[in-house]
Amino acid sequence: MFHFLVDELFKIAILEDVGIGDITSEIIIPQKSIAIAEIICKENMILAGIPFLKRFFSILSKYMESSNFFLKENYNDGDFIEKGSVIASLKGNARFLLAGERTALNLLQRLSGIATFTREFVKKVEDLPVKILDTRKTTPGLRFMEKYAVKIGGGSNHRFALYDAILIKDNHIKIAGSVEDAVIKAKKNNIYHKIEVEVKNIEELEKAIRAGADIVMLDNMDVETMKKAVEIAKDKVLIEASGGVNLDNIREIALTGVDFISIGALTHSAKAVDISMKIREVL
CATH class of the missing domain: 3.20.20.70 (Aldolase class I)
Structure with missing residues (x-):
């Protein structure tokens, strides 16, 4: 049941943030442009949310009909990560990466914040x-x-x-x-x-x-x-x-x-x- 709820939540998040399309990227970024990106932590933290991050991009790829997306995580959930470390590397259609950026980061920031705070207690x-x-x-x-x-x-x-x-x-x-x-x-x-x-x-x-x-x-x-x-x-x-x-x-x-x-x-x-x-x- 929970996997279904997560998928539905991600679909709603995509509709909320991407909707009919990222009009900025569509007028600036070539349709077939491919890019490599890194997700970087800017403070010491406990990582949480990698499985959900992967699932989110999977849902987004179906929504945008974008294939050939790759994500390589450098850390596992529960790891202590120092400021400046690269959490994960991504490769895919540039428009796709930019469309998913904000929701993906919001997710990781929220869950890692909870894990980090919990660890303090x-x-x-x-x-x-x-x-x-x-x-x-x-x-x-x-x-x-x-x-x-x-x-x-x-x-x-x-x-x-x-x-x-x-x-x-x-x-x-x-x-x-x-x-x-x-x-x-x-x-x-x-x-x-x-x-x-x-x-x-x-x-x-x-x-x-x-x-x-x-x-x-x-x-x-x-x-x-x-x-x-x-x-x-x-x-x-x-x-x-x-x-x-x-x-x-x-x-x-x-x-x-x-x-x-x-x-x-x-x-x-x-x-x-x-x-x-x-x-x-x-x-």
């Missing part, structure tokens, strides 16, 4: 037994690729969507009536999934444990309260910390003994890295 706690998780705070339509980039950066994926895991949040609890009622209803009507519930204080944590939750998310708790929560939850439920996590406080949070730390910023606040494409030779 992971390195802060790499010696501790805690998993760094992403969230559903992703760009609509790009979730599959953005969560892929988190994994490339060394993080792990939380639930992908509403349909693949039970996570009882504050609004569910409000409608259900209480933490206990929400968890009990979930257990009664579910036989496949572990039950995770969000709590805001120690009292709600204790209620979630008594009701039979499998995982408890500590929502925006201070570090001292987290420590107490971990002591109470030991050997009873797994604990996830969430809310307000940043590079300055993640290690202190991890040292409380939580099992997971989820960070929406991995995808919603990652800065795109700087990558460019340069035509090196015209054949």
Whole structure:
């Protein structure tokens, strides 16, 4: 399913950026001109997105009816790349290369930015037994690729969507009536999934444990309260910390003994890295 979604997304991106054609290239570049280009990183980064880059150009080649395109990557996803390095070399119709340039770079910049940002968090706690998780705070339509980039950066994926895991949040609890009622209803009507519930204080944590939750998310708790929560939850439920996590406080949070730390910023606040494409030779 995800491969189909990616292909459809790329088709939409091509219609958005190329549309009926690149009018600048059509009036300047000879129709049969062949060129060699390089994709260059302009800052240190963790690379992510090469498989999607290849797929994008494959879709574009069908759209523009352009054949004889070649792409040679010099690095693999997950590699640390230093500023100035050539990520990949491309050869093909010059109009084709220029038509694909912006979307291809946007893709690599976004995904590599997420992977690079994720790696910063992971390195802060790499010696501790805690998993760094992403969230559903992703760009609509790009979730599959953005969560892929988190994994490339060394993080792990939380639930992908509403349909693949039970996570009882504050609004569910409000409608259900209480933490206990929400968890009990979930257990009664579910036989496949572990039950995770969000709590805001120690009292709600204790209620979630008594009701039979499998995982408890500590929502925006201070570090001292987290420590107490971990002591109470030991050997009873797994604990996830969430809310307000940043590079300055993640290690202190991890040292409380939580099992997971989820960070929406991995995808919603990652800065795109700087990558460019340069035509090196015209054949």
